[in-house]
Amino acid sequence: MAGHNKWSQIKRKKGALDAKRSKIFTKLIKEITVAVKEGGPDPDGNARLRLVIQTSKAANMPKDNIERAVKKGEGSDAGDYSEVSYEGYGPGGVAVLVECLTDNINRTVQNLRTMFNKSGGSLGTSGSVDYLFDRKGVFVARLDPGQSIDEDELLLELADGGAEEVEFEEGYITIYSAMEDFGAMQRKVEELNLDLENAELQRLPQTTVKVEDPGAVRKVLKLIDALEDDDDVQKVYHNLELSEEVLAALE
Structure with a gap:
């Protein structure tokens, strides 16, 4: 678990979380509206909404933003989002699982396939890596x-x-x-x-993949960042193990 979590720790320490705060808020707002549409606006009776509100507070999202997102979820303009997951492999055989909320599945698939292909990886079929997590x-x-x-x-x-x-x-x-x-x-x-x-x-991940080539590691991390930056993507998971030696080579 420690190896899997290392990259998120590095980004947090370097302040990348603050740089992407508006993007994070956008994704959380989408999650709130979907949770409200699915289970109602009362967090006491809606476990999914309760969880995302807590996550939003932990991310320092202003209370007004949370309340507006809840009201949006109650309205007719909440949007019609589909929850879909995509699986694939990045450079070095790293398994990547992507969770999305999208109002246009064709657009999402095309964008993800392009990102995987550019990195030297490939988008896989359903079930190709899910069992590894x-x-x-x-x-x-x-x-x-x-x-x-x-x-x-x-x-x-x-x-x-x-x-x-x-x-x-x-x-x-x-x-x-x-x-x-x-x-x-x-x-x-x-x-x-x-x-x-x-x-x-x-x-x-149940097990991690150790990639020794710094160039391949950079490609994997670039793919992860690109996926996380996509508006339709909510979360990205992978099984890349980052050794101290590889991290030192990336500095």
């Missing part, structure tokens, strides 16, 4: 600079809430849980008053 709850919390915590005690508390794995790294805690334990883990994190940056269900 497990759906897990992932919670990322910030630690205040200089904050002192008892890691052993915290680990016991988190395990009680359903945590399968916990990572401590440079001011952040990343917690992984089984998909079915997401709600219990969410309640435990709130009980512990952890400063959540993100909380969502993700697809994590």
Whole structure:
């Protein structure tokens, strides 16, 4: 899991998250409107909406933006989006799974195929890589600079809430849980008053692929960035393992 998460950590540390904040907000607003259209505007009775609102707050989306997105989801102009997933392979045999919300499937497929082809990869058929990923709850919390915590005690508390794995790294805690334990883990994190940056269900690779060639790694990362930048794409998952040696070569 640590290898899979490394690239997102690097981008966060380099400030790329802030640079793409408006793009992130756009994707979250789309997710909110779809969640409202699907299950209604009350987050207490709509688990999907409750989750995306929490994710939006963790991304520092203004309250007004969230409320407008909820109202849009209730209206007739909410849009007719289809939830679709696409699978393929990038350079070096890296598996890539892309989740989309789109109002034009033909456009989305064409754009994704072009991006895969340009990278030297290929868009695959349904089921070609999905089996390589497990759906897990992932919670990322910030630690205040200089904050002192008892890691052993915290680990016991988190395990009680359903945590399968916990990572401590440079001011952040990343917690992984089984998909079915997401709600219990969410309640435990709130009980512990952890400063959540993100909380969502993700697809994590069962195994990772180590690509030694820095040029191929750059192509994979360029493909991932291009996919994430597409308006129809909500989330991108991959099984690329980034070793410290390869990361050093990319600097």
